[in-house]
Amino acid sequence: MGGGWGMVSRWEYYRDLVWVLTERDLxxxxxxxxxxxxxxxxxxxxxxxxxxxxxxxxxxxxIENYAxxxxxxxxxxxxxxxxxxxxxxxxxxxxxxxxxxxxxKELVVVTGVLGEALHFLLAQVVLIGLLLAGGVVxxxxxxxxxxxxxxxxxxxxxxxxxxxxxAVFFRDTLWxxxxxxNLGFYLTPILYDLDMLPGGWSWLLFLNPMTSxxxxxxxxxxxxxxxxxxxxxxxxxxxxxxxxxxxxxxxLRWRFAEVL
Amino acid sequence: MAQDVVVSVQHVWKEYIHYxxxxxxxxxxxxxxxxxxxxxRESRFLALKDVSFEVxxxxxxxxxxxxxxxxxxxLALIAGVMKPTAGTVTVRGRIAPLLELGTGFQxxxxxxxxxxxxxxxxxxxxRQIQKKLDDIIAFAELEPFIxxxxxxxxxxxxxxxxxxxxxxxxxxxxxxxxxxxxxxxAFQKKCLKKLDALRxxxxxxxxxxxxxxxMEQICDRILHLKNGQVQRIERIRQSHGAEPTATTAxxxxxxxxxxxxxxxxx
Ligand SMILES: Nc1ncnc2c1ncn2[C@@H]1O[C@H](COP(=O)(O)OP(=O)(O)OP(=O)(O)O)[C@@H](O)[C@H]1O
Ligand SMILES: [Mg+2]
Numbered sequence: 364m365g366g367g368w369g370m371v372s373r374w375e376y377y378r379d380l381v382w383v384l385t386e387r388d389l390x391x392x393x394x395x396x397x398x399x400x401x402x403x404x405x406x407x408x409x410x411x412x413x414x415x416x417x418x419x420x421x422x423x424x425x426i427e428n429y430a431x432x433x434x435x436x437x438x439x440x441x442x443x444x445x446x447x448x449x450x451x452x453x454x455x456x457x458x459x460x461x462x463x464x465x466x467x468k469e470l471v472v473v474t475g476v477l478g479e480a481l482h483f484l485l486a487q488v489v490l491i492g493l494l495l496a497g498g499v500v501x502x503x504x505x506x507x508x509x510x511x512x513x514x515x516x517x518x519x520x521x522x523x524x525x526x527x528x529x530a531v532f533f534r535d536t537l538w539x540x541x542x543x544x545n546l547g548f549y550l551t552p553i554l555y556d557l558d559m560l561p562g563g564w565s566w567l568l569f570l571n572p573m574t575s576x577x578x579x580x581x582x583x584x585x586x587x588x589x590x591x592x593x594x595x596x597x598x599x600x601x602x603x604x605x606x607x608x609x610x611x612x613x614x615l616r617w618r619f620a621e622v623l
Numbered sequence: 624m625a626q627d628v629v630v631s632v633q634h635v636w637k638e639y640i641h642y643x644x645x646x647x648x649x650x651x652x653x654x655x656x657x658x659x660x661x662x663x664r665e666s667r668f669l670a671l672k673d674v675s676f677e678v679x680x681x682x683x684x685x686x687x688x689x690x691x692x693x694x695x696x697x698l699a700l701i702a703g704v705m706k707p708t709a710g711t712v713t714v715r716g717r718i719a720p721l722l723e724l725g726t727g728f729q730x731x732x733x734x735x736x737x738x739x740x741x742x743x744x745x746x747x748x749x750r751q752i753q754k755k756l757d758d759i760i761a762f763a764e765l766e767p768f769i770x771x772x773x774x775x776x777x778x779x780x781x782x783x784x785x786x787x788x789x790x791x792x793x794x795x796x797x798x799x800x801x802x803x804x805x806x807x808x809a810f811q812k813k814c815l816k817k818l819d820a821l822r823x824x825x826x827x828x829x830x831x832x833x834x835x836x837x838m839e840q841i842c843d844r845i846l847h848l849k850n851g852q853v854q855r856i857e858r859i860r861q862s863h864g865a866e867p868t869a870t871t872a873x874x875x876x877x878x879x880x881x882x883x884x885x886x887x888x889x
Contacts, residue, residue: 379749383739387732394731394772463727465703465718466744620704621639 384474385481388449391456392478403482404489407434407441414554426556428585431497435581436553438490442483443519443573444544449475450523451540455530458623468616469609472527476519484512494584502587511583511597515576518601524608528615531622551577572600628715629796629827630678630701635710637671637696637851670696672851673710681825683818685838685859688848694831697848698798701829716795716827719745722785722802730774734765734784737773745792755791762817763787764810778805786814790821797821800831815841 393399411433418424426432453475454461454468461468487508495501530536551573557565568574575596582588670693678684686694699705700712702721721727728737738759742752760769763783768776776784782802789797797818803811818828818841832838838845839859847854 375750376746376748380743383743383749387729387736387740390736391729391731457729459727459729460740460744462699462704463702463721464741464744617706620699 380470381474381477384470385477388475388478389481392449400482400485403441403445404486407437407486410441411437418554424555428497431494431499431585432556432581433554434490434493435584436551436577438483438486439515439577439580440548440551440553440573441486442479442515443576445482446476446479446516446519447522447526447540447544448537449479450519451526451530451537453523454527454619455534455623462620462623468619469524469612472523472612473520476516476523479519480512480516487512490584499585500587502583504583504587504589507579507583507589507594510594511576511579514597514601517605518572518576518597521601521605521608524605524612528612528619531615531619547571547573550574553577569596572597572604575600627680628677629680630684630715630829631711631713632677632697632701633675633711633713635671635674635697635700635707635712636669637693637700637705638708639668639670641666641668670851671700671707674848674851674853675710676846676853676856678827678829680827681822682844683822683828683830683842685830685832685842685845686848687832687835687838687845692848693851694848695800696851698800698829698831701796702798714796717746717793718796718798719789719792719794722782722789722797722799727785728773728781731772733772734760734763734769734776737784738788741788742792747792759787759791762791762813779807779810782806783810790817794826797826797828799828801833803837804832804834 398405411430414433414437415430419429450472453472457468457471460466460471491501526536526540550568550571552568557568557578560568575593579590579593579597582590582593674693674697686697688694696705698721700707701714702718703712703714704721727741729740732740735756738756739749739752742755743749747755760766763780763786765780765784765787768780773781773784782805786802786806803814806814822828830838830842842859843861845857845859847857
């Protein structure tokens with residue numbers, strides 16, 4: 364008998380489950396790391412610094428407030444990258460558990476990405492501090508983040524369902540993901556803006572699901588506007604990716620224990 | 624026959640696909656297509672062939688057989704971590720984690736963290752685990768090491784920890800795959816005593832071991848597996864609840880044969 368199931372609410376159990384698994388991911392990540400979380404902040408900041416110097420002083424890009432322009436795009440991208448990297452390896456790195464215990468395997472993907480989401484949230488706090496210090500006026504539209512962030516979370520989970528299942532069979536999946544992320548970085552309007560592309564071609568960028576997300580974040584922060592058409596695109600991408608990724612995962616998951 | 628069946632394995636087949644075979648041969652798709660077809664056929668391996676048996680409540684059931692006979696595969700199917708290719712496995716009750724050598728722990732986490740991780744995946748809340756934490760650590764006798772990463776544990780220490788967690792999760796069914804073998808003599812004795820107590824409480828146990836003598840001491844029945852097929856099921860003693868007088872083994876050596884369908888009669 365489960366030690367008194369009747370007395371314990373399901374809620375308490377699921378809360379603990381998510382807690383313990385997420386805590387595990389963070390602990391595994393920061394074992395023997397002196398600065399821990401600080402590194403995950405320093406990475407986008409150092410990137411921003413490099414890009415800022417390169418594009419402001421060398422290529423002389425004419426974008427207002429280029430530092431904030433960069434930061435508002437780099438942080439969501441950084442989360443996308445780290446979330447996918449963790450998510451992709453979620454099943455493989457939980458092999459000992461999956462081979463021995465029966466539990467919903469989706470959970471390790473979901474909590475792995477959640478750990479990275481927490482980093483992103485903390486980074487957003489830092490970013491908002493910077494924005495306010497830099498004279499950006501907060502707007503009601505910032506509440507749109509409460510929709511946008513969960514949406515991006517689901518998008519990352521959706522892709523991770525697919526790649527984590529694939530990674531069980533092909534360990535090189537992470538390499539492919541990393542290469543795709545490298546290319547994806549330049550195919551997302553992070554360093555540049557949509558209107559800097561030669562006329563009529565900007566729609567191509569929307570083939571990349573992260574384009575609408577980065578644009579949304581930026582417009583919310585810097586212009587105080589939630590662009591509904593972009594939000595629509597983001598929702599469609601998220602739903603499609605989530606459903607496909609989940610189905611793919613379900614199709615393969617019962618073979619995980621024997622292949623790992 | 625009036626006994627409760629807690630584990631029922633009916634005509635179970637298990638086929639493994641050796642993906643490595645297929646994957647390394649991806650190159651050959653271009654070069655030698657016929658060879659690939661052969662590889663695909665060769666890459667399938669029948670680990671279990673039409674295995675059927677039942678285990679009753681409170682019984683201690685042993686599985687023996689040579690290396691590669693399919694014992695661990697069978698336990699994994701009962702534990703539910705794998706699915707049979709054909710046939711059915713029905714389990715009534717709560718199963719403890721599969722006790723196997725070398726798995727079940729995240730090597731970079733400490734013993735304590737692993738206890739929480741295992742406990743939660745078995746359906747316990749943090750509060751429930753916290754309550755049993757001291758008992759688990761004490762039973763495993765790992766106090767000085769419990770906050771060290773499991774990576775530095777010896778195989779005996781890992782087995783202790785796994786065993787201690789498993790028996791403290793209030794299981795109805797325990798699956799034990801050779802873990803006792805790596806414990807030292809004192810710990811083996813302690814485990815056997817604990818298992819005996821659990822058995823009296825009605826916990827069902829399925830054991831895999833190569834130690835014939837030990838198996839005869841603790842098991843009510845032993846299934847002999849050979850190349851994935853049931854050879855025979857040997858009754859050691861009149862089943863559960865009976866006082867486990869270890870030395871009365873093999874007095875009644877009458878055997879029980881399982882029915883083989885004609886296609887794999889051997
Ligand atoms: N995950 C797997 N993928 C492919 N083949 C496997 C897998 N696990 C086991 N096998 C094969 O299935 C057969 C049975 O393996 P199993 O581990 O069940 O044997 P066992 O009886 O437990 O042996 P041992 O006494 O050595 O522990 C072996 O031939 C093995 O190679
Ligand atoms: Mg084995």
